[in-house]
Amino acid sequence: MYEQYWKPMGDKTTIVIPGWQSMSYFSDVTNLCWFMEPELAKQIVRIHKVVGNAVTEGRHIVVGTGSSQLLLAALYALSPQDSSNPISVVSAAPYYSSYPLMTDCVKSGIHKWAGDAKIFDKDEPYIELVTSPNNPDGFVRHPMVNRTGGILVHDLAYYWPQYTPISTPADNDLSLFTVSKSTGHAGLRIGWALVKDVEVAKRMIKFIELNTIGVSKDSQLRAAKVLEVVSDSCEQAGGSEYTESFFHFSHTVMTERWRLLREAVKRSGLFSLPNFSPAHCNFFDNNLGTQPGKNNKIFVYMVYFFLKVVQS
Template sequence: MSRNTIFLTCSIVLNLLLFHSWYFHGEWEQSWTKSATAEAEFVASISCSGHGRAFLDGSIVDGKPVCECNACYGGSHCSVFLPECIADADSGDPMFLEPFWLKHAASSTIVVPGWHRMSYEFNDDSLISKELDAQIRETSCTVQALSTTNHPSSPSRVVASTPYYPIYKEQTEFFNSEDYKFEGDTSLCNNNNGCKGNFIELVTSPNNPDGQLKKAVLQGPSAKTIHDFAYYWPHYTPIPALADENLMIFTLSKLTGHGEADLDEAVHQRMLTYMNLSTYGVARETQLRVLKLLKVAVENEGKEMFNFGYQTMRNRWRKLSKTMSLSKWFSIQELETQFCSFSERVRGATPAYAWLKCEREEDKDCNAVLHSVNITGRHGSLFGAESRFVRLSLVKSDDDFDLLLKRMGTLVSQENNNDGINKIMTHTNEFIGTDKCTG
């Protein structure tokens, strides 16, 4: 056999092997997942200059999904900064974790076939998959609900310490129920002053808006306490001790940053009844997604996600604190460093919100003062506090925070310039005064 013939034989064998491999991949690609995968990869590959994102269910222009720009950015690729735009620090949308999920794309993606879990119920008649239930327990999300099974003879009075999360008031009032009435600040009912009947005290810790770790104020058999631990995650606060209260609410959205993954409603019977009547359980594809996300979140005991979250929030708080330290007209809450049992060291503050106070007597409407430099926050009055307070959200995207910080810097430098002018004015007045006196 000539050398050429040997080469040719080898080459043909290689041809056959490669063809088999190519054909096999080809076949694999023809599977039912191909079109959805290609679509998702294409959308993810659209460039939006780091200031926006294209989505699978986004608007279509000329047959292609287009960029949805972050606030204050525009143009077809979100590359244009809109200078007159308002820095919106109102909502508590935890977008600061988006970069974490972009980094963990491969492990956090799900493929949902059209026939996935079409049934109303799982085959054990429950509304939540056993796997997700187990995963939530692993994430220490013990979710419970207020278990007054029958309508009580007199309505329970719902209270919270000022400043408090305004949705409590809205939720209680929306249902206009005979069972619950929102009464406002806990202190109104603390000193045995006209405070008969059943009480439900809502305790948010760390508190929304001011980030303080809180304890229940009311005691005794007629007082029930609901602990809202929505922000009790290492992103937002040192964890001094494991949460171990009777009635606790956790929110997965504040853990993973996914706005839709609220699982407040879960375990107790009355809450199950509510779920049955309102939405018949959490959507199956949501359960699948939450399961996947939680698996990533708790990998390596959650160290990576919590570390990412902590570093991001710590940097933001440091930058804002530095800016605010130059001001006398504005202040933000003071938060102590504390030992964190989760990270096993003393940690600085990383609150989800700044609780800004306008210190000058004339600045009674603090949000109006902020509007003068194109910032908007959430009015203190919504939290049962004075209007000279404003809640500023620090959990939004990098773009949002950067703009907020820049505008706060403008505000503080205006003060310092004004202060300079005021000093000059004071000198001038003194001079004029002196002049007058001597004149």
């Protein structure tokens, strides 16, 4: 979706990896997350500081093959291993359609999908997946189970300025991020978790070790370079190297897509779209509305539908 930004960047985002490099399983034996490239860790901390969307102090960073692998790692790490019953995993409907499938795909015996968080009333431990802004509807979300003591996993894939106002740095026990949505590089398959509890981080790392013995170093190095350029573009926007920041560009792309989508929906007379109240975005220092990132497929179908109607 953001190719038009990345194409003119040319050599700024090019990296060369000779055949003899990145051969070991290990990236940094001094780090708890021994398979994480130090440069990626550095750029993750930097981008959160530049954008102001997450606290990284006092957090362990765990890199994963997309945030999808990290979600599975988090479920593994947070589920009691010695309980006779699997722990319930819930999320408020409408939720990301992969959550139930991912939770139950290997019928692990330690966790099981239990549906809509809004109606979960069992008096037992649970894990709640809080997606904010939410996929598919784009609304800002908070925990929904009407009880304290739940274990929370915050999926913040879309908590970036092009999709939603950045109101405060996320300060959660366990937050998930991904380059798939932040920079548009879904094919790199790189995500990261910010984890408060060292024991939880260790178990997530163990899961990734058992699952894939680490995460592609080539991908990590590319992701580090892309994140570096995003941070540079924010810090040097308007200068000779970067006419605008990546987030100004991507915000404009999203605004235009939502304008076209709203127009097509209005003309169809068949569908409706939610309205989002504006909120102050600390990154843009402006009052802005949410523009959910999960409109890509709807966008393509609606514009196609609209063109058909116009042509007929």
